[in-house]
Amino acid sequence: MLLEILIGGLIALKEYVALHVVTCLIPAFLLAGGIIAFTSRDTILKYLGAKAKNIISFPLAAISSIFIAVCSCTVIPVSAGIYRKGGAIAPAFILLWVAPASNILAVIYTGNIIGYNMAVARIITAFVTAFVMGTVMYLSFRKEEADRMVEGEEGGNNDKKIIAGKDIILLLLILFSLLSPNYLITKGPYLYKVYVFAISISITFLYACLTIKKDRIFNWLKETWWFVKLIFPLLLMGVFIVGVIGKILPQQWIEHWLGGNSLRSSFLATLIGAVSYFATMTEAPFVDTLMKLGMGKGPALALLLSGPGMSLPNMLAIIKVFGFKKASVYIVTMVILATISGWFWGNYIF
Amino acid sequence: MKIEILGTGCPKCKKLNELVGEAINELGASAEIIKVTDINKIIDYGVMVTPALVIDGNVKVAGKIPSKQEITDWIKEKK
Numbered sequence: 276m277l278l279e280i281l282i283g284g285l286i287a288l289k290e291y292v293a294l295h296v297v298t299c300l301i302p303a304f305l306l307a308g309g310i311i312a313f314t315s316r317d318t319i320l321k322y323l324g325a326k327a328k329n330i331i332s333f334p335l336a337a338i339s340s341i342f343i344a345v346c347s348c349t350v351i352p353v354s355a356g357i358y359r360k361g362g363a364i365a366p367a368f369i370l371l372w373v374a375p376a377s378n379i380l381a382v383i384y385t386g387n388i389i390g391y392n393m394a395v396a397r398i399i400t401a402f403v404t405a406f407v408m409g410t411v412m413y414l415s416f417r418k419e420e421a422d423r424m425v426e427g428e429e430g431g432n433n434d435k436k437i438i439a440g441k442d443i444i445l446l447l448l449i450l451f452s453l454l455s456p457n458y459l460i461t462k463g464p465y466l467y468k469v470y471v472f473a474i475s476i477s478i479t480f481l482y483a484c485l486t487i488k489k490d491r492i493f494n495w496l497k498e499t500w501w502f503v504k505l506i507f508p509l510l511l512m513g514v515f516i517v518g519v520i521g522k523i524l525p526q527q528w529i530e531h532w533l534g535g536n537s538l539r540s541s542f543l544a545t546l547i548g549a550v551s552y553f554a555t556m557t558e559a560p561f562v563d564t565l566m567k568l569g570m571g572k573g574p575a576l577a578l579l580l581s582g583p584g585m586s587l588p589n590m591l592a593i594i595k596v597f598g599f600k601k602a603s604v605y606i607v608t609m610v611i612l613a614t615i616s617g618w619f620w621g622n623y624i625f
Numbered sequence: 626m627k628i629e630i631l632g633t634g635c636p637k638c639k640k641l642n643e644l645v646g647e648a649i650n651e652l653g654a655s656a657e658i659i660k661v662t663d664i665n666k667i668i669d670y671g672v673m674v675t676p677a678l679v680i681d682g683n684v685k686v687a688g689k690i691p692s693k694q695e696i697t698d699w700i701k702e703k704k
Contacts, residue, residue, distance in 0.1 A: 595664070
């Protein structure tokens with residue numbers, strides 16, 4: 276029995292990791308490293324910290340989330356910083372919600388494991404709910420904010436660009452080498468994908484060597500290596516645990532509580548995601564395993580949304596930084612939003 | 626000299642801590658190293674992206690790990 280469980284874990288490792296390392300994980304890490312190395316996060320944060328109108332700051336916060344943090348651990352100080360430095364409350368909480376829910380590594384991995392429609396759903400929902408989240412936070416704390424904003428500082432001048440033109444091209448090339456093997460080659464042996472990947476990544480590196488200075492390329496690779504060192508062991512461990520859980524959990528139990536697309540299933544899935552800690556990316560194989568055991572698509576989306584952004588230790592950190600009142604409004608809103616999103620997509624779109 | 630390392634305990638903050646220790650040892654400089662892990666205090670420095678290095682109250686770098694050479698230069702300036 277025990278042996279069977281362990282083997283389950285190992286098989287999961289082989290399925291999820293081995294098949295994805297070359298054509299998915301390597302370019303995904305390169306892309307994440309590139310975003311960190313080539314974009315000026317300081318400049319983005321300055322824009323967000325400025326006293327911008329809601330019409331501008333809401334979408335700006337949502338879009339720039341992609342570039343700022345890759346895992347939930349780094350987003351709390353960033354979001355707290357925007358809030359404390361005079362930025363409005365809404366962008367800070369939008370960032371807190373969207374950055375982990377739609378972070379680039381996890382979305383790409385979701386697309387590869389569960390299917391691209393789930394990845395698209397994840398991004399769209401994260402963005403749409405971000406606006407709701409921002410509005411709720413803005414309306415709930417409007418009065419408090421009006422007093423506080425007086426002390427806030429001006430956003431000031433930005434002379435530094437967010438990203439240089441040739442760096443954008445490099446990031447797009449990495450994105451291409453990430454997507455091309457998986458979407459150009461949908462049939463045939465895995466080796467074909469590797470060929471396509473080899474060609475596109477060679478072009479990427481050739482471009483990098485020709486146009487970008489050596490020390491910046493080196494810096495990019497260094498940042499990439501950090502991600503690999505940080506996330507890869509967690510991913511291996513997470514996937515193994517997911518494999519084991521898949522063997523232990525009774526299928527009937529999952530079908531009963533998480534099957535279908537009812538509000539209750541979505542709510543339970545949201546709660547599982549909100550309470551437990553998922554290292555970046557591990558939520559994808561976890562959800563995939565639960566889906567194979569009978570979880571509905573709606574609840575799956577709900578779990579993907581709440582999983583990476585929220586966990587018990589995370590909640591404590593948010594309470595500590597923003598205070599109990601704001602944190603509670605945020606957490607309750609998040610649970611409601613994820614539940615409704617799961618229910619909505621499950622019943623009307625998937 | 627007071628050297629503060631701001632960071633919530635992420636791996637990059639530990640790496641920065643290591644580098645600072647090495648730089649000080651090599652220079653034989655006397656410095657007080659303080660690790661600041663409280664998010665609220667970190668933000669008071671105007672730092673949002675950790676790790677960050679603060680020498681005598683001045684933020685030298687934030688959001689990335691400086692090279693050991695850079696750290697050495699900053700400490701020399703102050704000496």
